[in-house]
Amino acid sequence: MDKSYNPQAIEQHWYQTWEQKGYFAPQGDNAPYCIMIPPPNVTGHLHMGHAFQDTIMDALIRYHRMRGDNTLWQVGTDHAGIATQIVVEQQLNGEGKTRHDLGREAFIQRVWEWKEHSGGTITRQLRRMGASVDWSRERFTMDEGLSKAVCEVFVRLYDEGLIYRGQRLVNWDPMLHTAISDLEVVSEEEHSHLWHMRYPLADGSGYLVVATTRPETMLGDTAVAVHPEDPRYRHLIGKAVTLPLTGRTIPVIADDYVEPEFGSGCVKITPAHDFNDYAVWQRHKQELANQPQGGLINIFTVDARLKSSEFDDFTFGRRATVGDTQLADGEGLVGNPIYELIPEKYRGLDRFEARKQIVADLEAADLLEKIEDHKLMVPRGDRSRTVIEPYLTDQWFVKAAPLAEPAIKAVENGQIRFIPENWNKVYFEWMRNIQDWCISRQIWWGHRIPAWYDPEGKVYVAPTEAQVRRKYNLSPDLPLEQDPDVLDTWFSSALWPFSTLGWPEETPQLHTFYPTSVLVTGFDIIFFWVARMIMMGLKFTGEVPFREVYIHGLVRDAEGQKMSKSKGNVLDPLDLIDGIELETLVTKRTSGLMQPAMAKRIEKATRKEFPQGIPAFGCDALRFTFAILATRGRDIRFDLGRIEGYRNFCNKLWNAARYVLMNVSSERQSHPEQTTGDEVLGTPERWIISRLQSTTQQVIEGIENYRFDRAAQAIYDFTWNEYCDWYLELSKPVLNNPASPEAAKRGTRRTLVEVLEALLRLAHPIIPFITEEIWQQVAPLAGRQGETLMLQPYPQPEINTIDQEAVEEIEWVIAFVTGVRSIRSQMNIAPNKSIPLLLQAGTVHDRTRLETNQDFLATLAKLDSIQWLGEETPPPAATALVGELKLLIPLAGLIDKEAELKRLDREIQKMRKDLERVQNKLANQNYVERAPAEIVAKERQRAEEVTTALTTLEQQHAEIAAL
Missing domain, CATH: 1.10.730.10 (Isoleucyl-tRNA Synthetase; Domain 1)
Structure with a gap:
C-alpha cells in the first residue's frame, strides 16, 4: 500500500472496475430488495441534497447486496419538461432564433440532440459519489417504454372519468406561458405596499375601504366580502358598491373567510386571480351568477398584460376560430369578450405598469385612503423568477379523491410505513383534503396529451390518431387536431416504480422487484411525488409501490441556514470530493448573480470562509459525514x-x-x-x-x-x-x-x-x-x-462468542493507562518520559489484573517502575482513580516546579480575561435581546467551558504549589 492515503488515486479506478464488471446488477440468491432512485432532472447538477440521499440509498443497497439479497437499485433521469425546454430555448436565443422558428417537431429533435450530448452531467456525478446503481437498466421518463406507460395510464383514467378537462385557477408563469405546479413556485418575503382603496356604495351613502397588495386586479373584482358577524357591515350585506374606475357595480357578500381584525375587515373578491377568492366564489356561485362571466373575470393575457381585444380571450387546448381567423396553437374562446370590461386606457398595459396607472388614477379621484409599507410573500417561478399569477384557464385535471382513498388506507393498515412515523400525520392531512391535480403544461417538451379535437371542439382520447378513429368509429374525412399541451413531469414520475420495470407488460423484473422495498426521499415532495406514486401504484398494479418511506431532513449550512445561491452558502459535493481553488470557487459562486452588490457580498464571504479554497476530502469522507449526521428526519x-x-x-x-x-x-x-x-x-x-x-x-x-x-x-x-x-x-x-x-x-x-x-x-x-x-x-x-x-458476505454478529471477562479486563487496562496519561497531560510531563507509579488501595482483582497485564501497562503508560503502597501516607503526588485503585505519580523530580507554576499563572490569567469578556457580553441586556439566539447560546456555552477549564487549572496550580 502507498504510504499516504490519496482518495483521488483510488476512487475513480474502483468505480470504473465495479461498473465494467457488472457488479451492480441484481445477482443475489435471497429475497429481492429494490430501491427506485428519485429521478434527478436531466438538466440537473448534483447538489448536497442529492449527495446526502444517494449516500443513504447506496449504503442500503450495498448492505443488502452483501447480505445476498437479489438487489436492484433502479436508476434513471427525469425529462424535466420546463427546465429542459428553457435550456434549449436559451441556446436558440443565442443563435437569434426561437422555438417557433424551428416548429414543434424540429424543436423536439433539437432537445433530443441536447440530451444526448449534454444531458448526462448528473449521471456522471452520481458515479463520482460511488452510487452502485444498475446502469444497464438506466431509464429516462421520455424513453419509449415509459412513454407507452404514460399514455396507457392517461387513456385508462380518462375512460374511467378520472381525468377531465375543465376551467380552474392555476399557478401561471407569464414568462413561460404555462401552468406550473406548487413545487415550482418559490415564495419569498419582499418589501411592497398595502393600498387602501375606497369603494363607493352604489346608493351614495358612503364607501367601504378595501386593502389590497395588488390594486391592478381590482378591474376583475366580482364582489366585496365582509364577515357575517361583523357589526360594522352586517347591514350592508346584499347591497352594492361601485367598482372604482369602471362604473361597474358589484355586491357585498358575507363569508367566514374574512378576518374582521385584519385591515378594514372588507376584502375584495377577485376569483379569477386569487386562490382564496376562487374558493369564496365557489361558495357564492348563485349570488354572483349575474356578474360578467358568472363572476370569473380573467383580465390578463398569458403574459400578464391587461386584455386589449377579443383575441386575448382564450384558453389553451382546443382549435377554434374567431370570424375567419384561426387562433394559433390550439387557443379557443371562453365566452363573451372580457376586454370590454377594462377601461380603454389600461388595455394592453403590463400588470405592473397598470398598477402604477391605477394607483395614480385612484389618488386623483380621491379614492385612495392610504398606502402602507408592507412585507409579503411573493410567489415566483423557480425557473423564470417571474412573479407567478393565479390564472383562470382550461386545463387537464386528475380527479384525485377516488385515487386518494385506497392510498390513505394503505398507510392506515400498515402496507406502507413512514419513517419517522410522524410523517403519517402530514400525509393524512394532505390526502384527506386533496384537490384535483392539474396535469397539463403549455410547453412542447414532454409527453403530449393523447387527446384529439374535431372542428366542433369535441374531444377524443386514445394513444394515436388511428386508434382514436377506430375507438370512436370516426370518419376518415373528419379533421382532427391533437391537443398541443404536454403532461406535467410529475405525471410520468408518479408511475416510476412500475413503469421502469416494464409495465404495462408483465415482465419478469416487474414480477420480481415490485413492490419495491423502500423509498428514500425528502419531506418536501411527499405530496408531489410520494403520494402520487402510491395512488398510481395501487390503481394500476393493485399493489403499493414500496413497503417503507424513509423521510430524511434537508442539508443546511453550519449555522442551520438553508443553502441558496443568494446567501452564498451553497456547497457543491464534487468540490468537497475533489477540492477547488479559491479563485475558481469565487467565480463559480458569483456567476449568474444579476446584482453586482450581491455578487460582491458573496465573493467577500467566500474569501473569508475559504481563504485557501476547499481541499480535496475524497468521496468516502463526504459519505461518512452524511451518514453520521443522518439522524431520523431531522x-x-x-x-x-x-x-x-x-x-x-x-x-x-x-x-x-x-x-x-x-x-x-x-x-x-x-x-x-x-x-x-x-x-x-x-x-x-x-x-x-x-x-x-x-x-x-x-x-x-x-x-x-x-x-x-x-x-x-x-x-x-x-x-x-x-x-x-x-x-x-x-x-x-x-x-x-x-x-x-x-x-x-x-x-x-x-x-x-x-x-x-x-x-x-x-x-x-x-x-x-x-x-x-x-x-x-x-x-x-x-x-x-x-x-x-462489494460481493463478500456482510459480517454477522456471533454474540455467544463474546468473552465478557476479557472485555472487563481490557477495559480495566484502558482505564489504568488513561489515568496515567491524564496525569501526564495535566502536569505537563513529557509523554516519552518514563515515570514511577505508586499504587494504593484497590481490590484483589486489581492485583491479579496488574500481574497479568504488567507488560502492557508498562509499555503503554511508559512506566519505569510500579510499587504498591500500604496504608502509609504517600509522598506529594498527582492522583487518578481506577475504581477503588489509586494511581499516584510522585511529582518531585518530574517537573520544574517554578517553571510550571509560571506557565499555569499565564494560562489562568488569560482564561480569566476570556471569561470576563464573555460574562460582560452576557450581562449586556441589549446584546442578549438583539443578537441571534444561536449566537447568544454559543456565548453561554463558552462561558461554561471556560469556567470548567479555569477550575481545573487552579486546582493543578494548588497541587503543584503544595510540593
Whole structure:
C-alpha cells in the first residue's frame, strides 16, 4: 500500500472496475430488495441534497447486496419538461432564433440532440459519489417504454372519468406561458405596499375601504366580502358598491373567510386571480351568477398584460376560430369578450405598469385612503423568477379523491410505513383534503396529451390518431387536431416504480422487484411525488409501490441556514470530493448573480470562509459525514470541520492497514513456517474479537432501523478508539518482544488481519472506495477469496462468542493507562518520559489484573517502575482513580516546579480575561435581546467551558504549589 492515503488515486479506478464488471446488477440468491432512485432532472447538477440521499440509498443497497439479497437499485433521469425546454430555448436565443422558428417537431429533435450530448452531467456525478446503481437498466421518463406507460395510464383514467378537462385557477408563469405546479413556485418575503382603496356604495351613502397588495386586479373584482358577524357591515350585506374606475357595480357578500381584525375587515373578491377568492366564489356561485362571466373575470393575457381585444380571450387546448381567423396553437374562446370590461386606457398595459396607472388614477379621484409599507410573500417561478399569477384557464385535471382513498388506507393498515412515523400525520392531512391535480403544461417538451379535437371542439382520447378513429368509429374525412399541451413531469414520475420495470407488460423484473422495498426521499415532495406514486401504484398494479418511506431532513449550512445561491452558502459535493481553488470557487459562486452588490457580498464571504479554497476530502469522507449526521428526519447542519475529521478517520484506517500488512505479510514472507500451527489468543485478542461482535450488531441494527448515524458512529468508535488506538498498541508488546511465544504472536497476527478484514466489510456500505482498496491487500492474508469486497458476505454478529471477562479486563487496562496519561497531560510531563507509579488501595482483582497485564501497562503508560503502597501516607503526588485503585505519580523530580507554576499563572490569567469578556457580553441586556439566539447560546456555552477549564487549572496550580 502507498504510504499516504490519496482518495483521488483510488476512487475513480474502483468505480470504473465495479461498473465494467457488472457488479451492480441484481445477482443475489435471497429475497429481492429494490430501491427506485428519485429521478434527478436531466438538466440537473448534483447538489448536497442529492449527495446526502444517494449516500443513504447506496449504503442500503450495498448492505443488502452483501447480505445476498437479489438487489436492484433502479436508476434513471427525469425529462424535466420546463427546465429542459428553457435550456434549449436559451441556446436558440443565442443563435437569434426561437422555438417557433424551428416548429414543434424540429424543436423536439433539437432537445433530443441536447440530451444526448449534454444531458448526462448528473449521471456522471452520481458515479463520482460511488452510487452502485444498475446502469444497464438506466431509464429516462421520455424513453419509449415509459412513454407507452404514460399514455396507457392517461387513456385508462380518462375512460374511467378520472381525468377531465375543465376551467380552474392555476399557478401561471407569464414568462413561460404555462401552468406550473406548487413545487415550482418559490415564495419569498419582499418589501411592497398595502393600498387602501375606497369603494363607493352604489346608493351614495358612503364607501367601504378595501386593502389590497395588488390594486391592478381590482378591474376583475366580482364582489366585496365582509364577515357575517361583523357589526360594522352586517347591514350592508346584499347591497352594492361601485367598482372604482369602471362604473361597474358589484355586491357585498358575507363569508367566514374574512378576518374582521385584519385591515378594514372588507376584502375584495377577485376569483379569477386569487386562490382564496376562487374558493369564496365557489361558495357564492348563485349570488354572483349575474356578474360578467358568472363572476370569473380573467383580465390578463398569458403574459400578464391587461386584455386589449377579443383575441386575448382564450384558453389553451382546443382549435377554434374567431370570424375567419384561426387562433394559433390550439387557443379557443371562453365566452363573451372580457376586454370590454377594462377601461380603454389600461388595455394592453403590463400588470405592473397598470398598477402604477391605477394607483395614480385612484389618488386623483380621491379614492385612495392610504398606502402602507408592507412585507409579503411573493410567489415566483423557480425557473423564470417571474412573479407567478393565479390564472383562470382550461386545463387537464386528475380527479384525485377516488385515487386518494385506497392510498390513505394503505398507510392506515400498515402496507406502507413512514419513517419517522410522524410523517403519517402530514400525509393524512394532505390526502384527506386533496384537490384535483392539474396535469397539463403549455410547453412542447414532454409527453403530449393523447387527446384529439374535431372542428366542433369535441374531444377524443386514445394513444394515436388511428386508434382514436377506430375507438370512436370516426370518419376518415373528419379533421382532427391533437391537443398541443404536454403532461406535467410529475405525471410520468408518479408511475416510476412500475413503469421502469416494464409495465404495462408483465415482465419478469416487474414480477420480481415490485413492490419495491423502500423509498428514500425528502419531506418536501411527499405530496408531489410520494403520494402520487402510491395512488398510481395501487390503481394500476393493485399493489403499493414500496413497503417503507424513509423521510430524511434537508442539508443546511453550519449555522442551520438553508443553502441558496443568494446567501452564498451553497456547497457543491464534487468540490468537497475533489477540492477547488479559491479563485475558481469565487467565480463559480458569483456567476449568474444579476446584482453586482450581491455578487460582491458573496465573493467577500467566500474569501473569508475559504481563504485557501476547499481541499480535496475524497468521496468516502463526504459519505461518512452524511451518514453520521443522518439522524431520523431531522435537518442536518453540514460543517466542513466534520468532513475534515472524517477525512482523518479514513487516514487513520489507512495507516492501521499499513501497520497490519507490515506485521503480517512481512512475517509470512520472512518466516512462512511460523505462520501456521497452534495459535494462542491473549486477552487483548479475545477483547477485540468480542468488541467486533457487539459493534457488528450495533451497525446492523442502525442500518435496518434507518439510524445511519448510529451505524456510522459505531464503526467510527470501534475503528478509531478500540482497534486503532488500543488493539494495535496492545499488539506491539507481543509482536516486538523476542521472548513472546510464537503461538501468541501467531494469534495476534491472525486477529489483526481477520478483525481488519471484517471491519472493512462492515464499513463498506458507507465508505466503499477505501475499504475496497485495503481489502484487496488484506483479503488473501485473511483467507478470503473473491474479486471484490462489494460481493463478500456482510459480517454477522456471533454474540455467544463474546468473552465478557476479557472485555472487563481490557477495559480495566484502558482505564489504568488513561489515568496515567491524564496525569501526564495535566502536569505537563513529557509523554516519552518514563515515570514511577505508586499504587494504593484497590481490590484483589486489581492485583491479579496488574500481574497479568504488567507488560502492557508498562509499555503503554511508559512506566519505569510500579510499587504498591500500604496504608502509609504517600509522598506529594498527582492522583487518578481506577475504581477503588489509586494511581499516584510522585511529582518531585518530574517537573520544574517554578517553571510550571509560571506557565499555569499565564494560562489562568488569560482564561480569566476570556471569561470576563464573555460574562460582560452576557450581562449586556441589549446584546442578549438583539443578537441571534444561536449566537447568544454559543456565548453561554463558552462561558461554561471556560469556567470548567479555569477550575481545573487552579486546582493543578494548588497541587503543584503544595510540593
